Amino acid sequence: MTLLKLAIRNTLGAGLRTWLNVFVLSLSFVLIIFTQGLIQGMNKQAQEAMIASEVGGGHVQHPAYDPYDPLTLPDAHGPVPAPLAALASSGKAVPVLVAQGTIYPEGRLFTVQVKGIEPGQAVLNLPTSFLAAPSVGDAIPVLIGTRMAKTTGLKKGDTFSLQWRDAHGTFDALDAAVVEVFSTSVQSVDSGQVWVPLARLREMTGLAGEATFVVLAPGTPAPNAGNWVFRSRDDFLADLRALVKTKTVGSTMVYMIFLALAMLAIFDTQVLSIFRRRREMGTLMALGFTRGRVIRLFTLEGLFNGILAALVAAVYGIPLLSWIARTGWAMPGDVDTYGFAIGERLFPAFSLGLVAGTTILVLLTTTVVAFLPTRRIARLKPTDALRGRTS
Amino acid sequence: MTETPLIVTKDLKKIYSMGPYRLEALAGINLTFARGEFAGLVGPSGSGKTTLLNILGTLDVPTEGSVIVMGRAVESLSHKEAARLRNRHIGFIFQTFNLFPVYSVYENVEFPLLLLGDPPAERRRKVMAALDWVRLADRAKSRPAELSGGESQRVAIARAVVKRPDLVLADEPTANLDAGNSHTILQTMDDLNRELGTTFLFATHDAKVMQYLRRKITLVDGRVASDETAAASGARP
Numbered sequence: 001m002t003l004l005k006l007a008i009r010n011t012l013g014a015g016l017r018t019w020l021n022v023f024v025l026s027l028s029f030v031l032i033i034f035t036q037g038l039i040q041g042m043n044k045q046a047q048e049a050m051i052a053s054e055v056g057g058g059h060v061q062h063p064a065y066d067p068y069d070p071l072t073l074p075d076a077h078g079p080v081p082a083p084l085a086a087l088a089s090s091g092k093a094v095p096v097l098v099a100q101g102t103i104y105p106e107g108r109l110f111t112v113q114v115k116g117i118e119p120g121q122a123v124l125n126l127p128t129s130f131l132a133a134p135s136v137g138d139a140i141p142v143l144i145g146t147r148m149a150k151t152t153g154l155k156k157g158d159t160f161s162l163q164w165r166d167a168h169g170t171f172d173a174l175d176a177a178v179v180e181v182f183s184t185s186v187q188s189v190d191s192g193q194v195w196v197p198l199a200r201l202r203e204m205t206g207l208a209g210e211a212t213f214v215v216l217a218p219g220t221p222a223p224n225a226g227n228w229v230f231r232s233r234d235d236f237l238a239d240l241r242a243l244v245k246t247k248t249v250g251s252t253m254v255y256m257i258f259l260a261l262a263m264l265a266i267f268d269t270q271v272l273s274i275f276r277r278r279r280e281m282g283t284l285m286a287l288g289f290t291r292g293r294v295i296r297l298f299t300l301e302g303l304f305n306g307i308l309a310a311l312v313a314a315v316y317g318i319p320l321l322s323w324i325a326r327t328g329w330a331m332p333g334d335v336d337t338y339g340f341a342i343g344e345r346l347f348p349a350f351s352l353g354l355v356a357g358t359t360i361l362v363l364l365t366t367t368v369v370a371f372l373p374t375r376r377i378a379r380l381k382p383t384d385a386l387r388g389r390t391s
Numbered sequence: 392m393t394e395t396p397l398i399v400t401k402d403l404k405k406i407y408s409m410g411p412y413r414l415e416a417l418a419g420i421n422l423t424f425a426r427g428e429f430a431g432l433v434g435p436s437g438s439g440k441t442t443l444l445n446i447l448g449t450l451d452v453p454t455e456g457s458v459i460v461m462g463r464a465v466e467s468l469s470h471k472e473a474a475r476l477r478n479r480h481i482g483f484i485f486q487t488f489n490l491f492p493v494y495s496v497y498e499n500v501e502f503p504l505l506l507l508g509d510p511p512a513e514r515r516r517k518v519m520a521a522l523d524w525v526r527l528a529d530r531a532k533s534r535p536a537e538l539s540g541g542e543s544q545r546v547a548i549a550r551a552v553v554k555r556p557d558l559v560l561a562d563e564p565t566a567n568l569d570a571g572n573s574h575t576i577l578q579t580m581d582d583l584n585r586e587l588g589t590t591f592l593f594a595t596h597d598a599k600v601m602q603y604l605r606r607k608i609t610l611v612d613g614r615v616a617s618d619e620t621a622a623a624s625g626a627r628p
Binding site: 002009010279280285286289290291381382383386 | 445448450451470471474475477478479483485487489491492493494498502503505506508
């Protein structure tokens with residue numbers, strides 16, 4: 001108790017020296033939490049967007065379907081199993097048929113995936129209701145994303161030729177009209193894809209009642225669908241998480257740099273203290289302190305710097321980070337190069353675990369760093385210390 | 392009945408090894424100090440005064456011989472036991488005052504009592520009494536940087552005596568003070584010695600201090616050259 005009281009008294013009594021350290025350390029606290037919050041927010045936002053626009057509650061796929069191998073597409077379709085069809089009719093699932101196709105906007109050629117989906121579905125957060133638009137005549141109504149629009153130079157109202165192969169391998173082609181261009185942060189429902197009404201695609205390909213996969217609504221358990229394969233939400237998000245983990249390595253480096261800077265401040269102060277306060281140590285020993293007690297006092301002073309920094313960081317960090325979490329962080333234009341779904345604004349997520357974990361880690365590291373230089377005191381003779389010498 | 396001496400040294404030697412060289416700082420000291428003495432170790436620089444004072448204060452240990460301080464053999468004390476002895480029974484006054492710069496005068500004087508675990512009300516009473524002795528009660532809230540040299544040394548005296556130690560060791564307490572302040576300090580210590588019965592032991596080569604000493608032990612080259620006791624009344628200069 002006495003040591004704690006003395007450590008507090010010494011730390012506060014050191015005035016500007018303490019507050020400079022505390023400020024530097026508090027900046028590290030806030031910056032570490034901010035950068036980690038950005039990563040967590042990025043992860044959370046990307047997962048939520050993927051779940052809303054692509055994954056839903058998971059997919060039940062035709063056994064031949066491999067999303068990473070387009071050569072499987074001609075065989076990756078079949079009649080929707082009855083349990084899945086029942087879910088689809090009750091709005092708890094939506095079947096998707098995928099076919100390989102080619103589009104020719106203004107005479108150029110792009111290979112695309114043609115995805116058929118029910119226009120009235122509400123399982124995925126895609127504006128498929130535009131596919132029900134009757135205004136395009138005989139043309140196939142097509143929904144594309146902004147990335148696809150940019151790549152192909154298409155815009156709402158444009159028409160182009162769409163070519164595909166039917167179930168028998170016969171090529172066919174028709175005019176298609178862009179009924180809407182939607183904006184999404186999820187590239188995998190946008191780049192290289194055109195969305196058409198499911199019934200129309202079934203008709204075009206001669207695959208009546210068939211689908212490539214069925215997307216379950218969130219919270220809907222996967223039914224037994226024969227040899228169709230269930231891919232859970234976690235299976236889809238595993239790739240994303242792996243990607244985020246890779247990004248996290250970079251942020252961990254930043255984390256370590258901030259932490260190292262803060263620790264350098266503490267270490268420097270402690271080392272300086274050991275040299276500048278030798279006479280004080282000698283006096284403490286003359287007054288009845290053991291060396292161990294002097295070490296504990298100096299270590300506690302270092303720790304107390306950390307505690308003060310956490311309090312100071314809370315004073316300006318909580319309002320600042322809360323404001324950023326509310327208003328978001330504007331992302332640069334080339335955010336697509338990050339490789340996963342991020343919106344135009346990134347909303348950092350500051351969980352209790354992140355804040356508590358960072359605080360505990362910084363305090364522990366501060367204590368260790370504060371302790372290391374004090375080990376020198378263990379070799380200090382009281383008589384040398386009183387003369388201002390080191391042993 | 393004879394009172395047990397406060398300090399007894401027997402064939403006390405302190406030898407510093409510096410590579411192939413051996414420096415004999417104390418070469419067989421035999422001294423006895425009774426309770427309530429106001430004595431001084433005098434002699435030129437390098438005569439062994441501070442070394443002897445440090446050993447008597449359990450800050451250092453002898454190389455040979457024995458030292459009994461308040462019934463405890465200094466050479467056989469562990470670090471913790473020595474620290475406890477200093478904490479409870481010995482006060483120190485240094486040439487450079489050695490006050491804690493971030494503490495107020497009150498907190499500096501309170502420090503030894505905090506270590507002893509005295510309750511707050513008791514601490515307050517003792518600290519104010521000690522500051523009264525050195526006539527600095529009105530400077531209780533000041534910081535050491537705001538004090539003169541004489542005032543700083545009076546705070547150091549208050550800190551040394553606040554716990555009512557059996558022994559106060561003062562190493563060149565007037566070396567950084569002018570003549571006026573030196574006399575004030577010495578009179579204060581003399582008063583405390585007479586009023587509280589605290590034993591004061593000085594290491595000094597200051598003639599002003601020697602005027603006040605009632606026993607003067609002269610050290611030369613680590614040996615006791617003379618041990619003189621003033622008149623029994625111990626008259627002040």
